Amino acid sequence: MSGGHTTLTFLGGTETVTGSKFLLEHEGTRVLVDCGLFQGERRWRRQNWEAPDLDPAGLAHVMLTHCHLDHCGYLPALVRQGYDGPIWMSEGTQALTEIVLRDSALLQERDAEDARRDGYSRHDPPLPLYTVADAEQAIRQFRTLRFDDDAELAGDVGVRLTRAGHVLGSASVSVRMGGAEALFSGDLGRPSHPLLRPRAVPPAAATVVVESTYGDRAHQEPEGQSHEALADVVRRTVGRGGSVLIPAFAVDRTELVLLVLSELMRDGRIPKVPVFVDSPMALAALDVYRMPEMRSELRDGVVPELVHLPHLEAARTPEESMRLNNPRTPCVIISASGMATGGRVVHHLRHLLPDRRNAVVLTGYQAAGTRGRALIDGAHEIKMHGRYLPVRAEIVQDEEFSVHADADELMQWLRSLPEAPETLYVVHGEPEASEALAQRVRDELDWTVVVPRRGERVRVG
Numbered sequence: 522m523s524g525g526h527t528t529l530t531f532l533g534g535t536e537t538v539t540g541s542k543f544l545l546e547h548e549g550t551r552v553l554v555d556c557g558l559f560q561g562e563r564r565w566r567r568q569n570w571e572a573p574d575l576d577p578a579g580l581a582h583v584m585l586t587h588c589h590l591d592h593c594g595y596l597p598a599l600v601r602q603g604y605d606g607p608i609w610m611s612e613g614t615q616a617l618t619e620i621v622l623r624d625s626a627l628l629q630e631r632d633a634e635d636a637r638r639d640g641y642s643r644h645d646p647p648l649p650l651y652t653v654a655d656a657e658q659a660i661r662q663f664r665t666l667r668f669d670d671d672a673e674l675a676g677d678v679g680v681r682l683t684r685a686g687h688v689l690g691s692a693s694v695s696v697r698m699g700g701a702e703a704l705f706s707g708d709l710g711r712p713s714h715p716l717l718r719p720r721a722v723p724p725a726a727a728t729v730v731v732e733s734t735y736g737d738r739a740h741q742e743p744e745g746q747s748h749e750a751l752a753d754v755v756r757r758t759v760g761r762g763g764s765v766l767i768p769a770f771a772v773d774r775t776e777l778v779l780l781v782l783s784e785l786m787r788d789g790r791i792p793k794v795p796v797f798v799d800s801p802m803a804l805a806a807l808d809v810y811r812m813p814e815m816r817s818e819l820r821d822g823v824v825p826e827l828v829h830l831p832h833l834e835a836a837r838t839p840e841e842s843m844r845l846n847n848p849r850t851p852c853v854i855i856s857a858s859g860m861a862t863g864g865r866v867v868h869h870l871r872h873l874l875p876d877r878r879n880a881v882v883l884t885g886y887q888a889a890g891t892r893g894r895a896l897i898d899g900a901h902e903i904k905m906h907g908r909y910l911p912v913r914a915e916i917v918q919d920e921e922f923s924v925h926a927d928a929d930e931l932m933q934w935l936r937s938l939p940e941a942p943e944t945l946y947v948v949h950g951e952p953e954a955s956e957a958l959a960q961r962v963r964d965e966l967d968w969t970v971v972v973p974r975r976g977e978r979v980r981v982g
Contacts, residue, residue, distance in 0.1 A: 613690020701982025
């Protein structure tokens with residue numbers, strides 16, 4: 522695969538639903554699309570600490586589809602290893618990724634210090650994957666592109682961003698190199714999003730790389746009123762004197778949860794109890810959604826303030842957060858992370874899970890190996906900070922919050938492409954989900970479809 526060919530190497534986001542990294546190369550020019558952290562099972566998290574399969578200093582460009590950690594969270598490590606070039610993304614992604622990386626770096630440093638103090642790491646001394654200083658350097662390298670503009674970058678690289686409708690700023694990325702064009706779907710939203718403008722149709726490409734998070738399932742349409750699972754558990758929990766903990770991603774998910782809670786209280790479907798947002802990152806992200814320059818991202822009719830809750834309070838300091846571990850009165854606590862893998866929500870779980878009066882509501886996809894998945898699967902004990910805790914609180918999942926396209930909606934997006942690709946690569950899904958989507962495409966569209974292995978290298982165009 523030498524000479525004038527353009528090649529694509531799958532460095533992450535294959536055989537799992539995290540760690541997206543895709544390397545394009547043509548005659549010495551190298552472009553990385555997404556630079557995510559591996560999350561979930563230990564075998565995947567260990568990949569974050571392995572030597573990278575590329576020379577960061579030799580990259581010309583990095584491009585981001587959106588701000589979630591499994592797509593952007595390795596950037597500070599890449600910069601620490603020598604990448605000093607531009608990192609391209611939409612304006613909305615820039616604003617949110619700054620928040621995400623600063624928070625991730627702070628957690629990396631804090632987790633390393635906690636492990637050192639409490640002695641539950643195998644390493645001596647425990648070190649963070651990257652630091653706040655690394656994150657700040659990565660942020661200084663951010664550059665923005667407009668949606669639907671054809672941009673020409675250094676090294677004869679062309680790029681176009683198309684709305685993906687997943688979270689604020691999310692994009693599908695089309696890259697042109699050496700006469701070849703590859704399209705990366707990024708995470709695709711559903712045809713309709715409660716807050717955002719709908720996804721758009723990107724230009725045709727001979728090589729298409731599509732996500733498959735929900736490649737083997739369809740979202741269940743609610744029977745009767747929307748979000749009744751959430752409303753019902755709030756009513757029951759408050760009735761027995763308990764509190765409801767909602768682990769939610771700080772970006773997009775917390776905003777949607779607040780929007781739904783506002784509607785449920787307005788309509789009298791749940792009591793008007795205090796709602797606490799215990800995530801400085803989520804509060805910062807909410808401010809981004811409210812920025813005047815982001816109005817073009819939002820659907821018509823979405824009011825600037827987004828939420829109307831009579832008793833909304835923010836836990837900004839660690840002391841305010843700790844007070845929520847033992848609520849004096851029934852309340853709803855929203856805290857990151859959405860899969861309960863880290864952040865302040867872990868401390869709330871430690872205090873609230875052992876009490877049968879309380880409830881935990883999971884609001885979206887829970888990757889294998891996460892605490893959220895373990896809770897959904899009915900775990901009786903959960904390990905936290907080296908200790909096992911009993912799970913006595915009620916566990917409920919409200920899947921209506923998902924803004925990931927399901928299998929039918931992924932097929933709809935593929936059918937909307939202007940031309941059938943020469944090859945479709947199915948990535949960013951657990952193996953059964955990726956294989957299910959690939960087989961469905963073969964059966965219904967008769968395309969050439971591949972579920973690539975990690976490290977596999979192929980020709981583009």
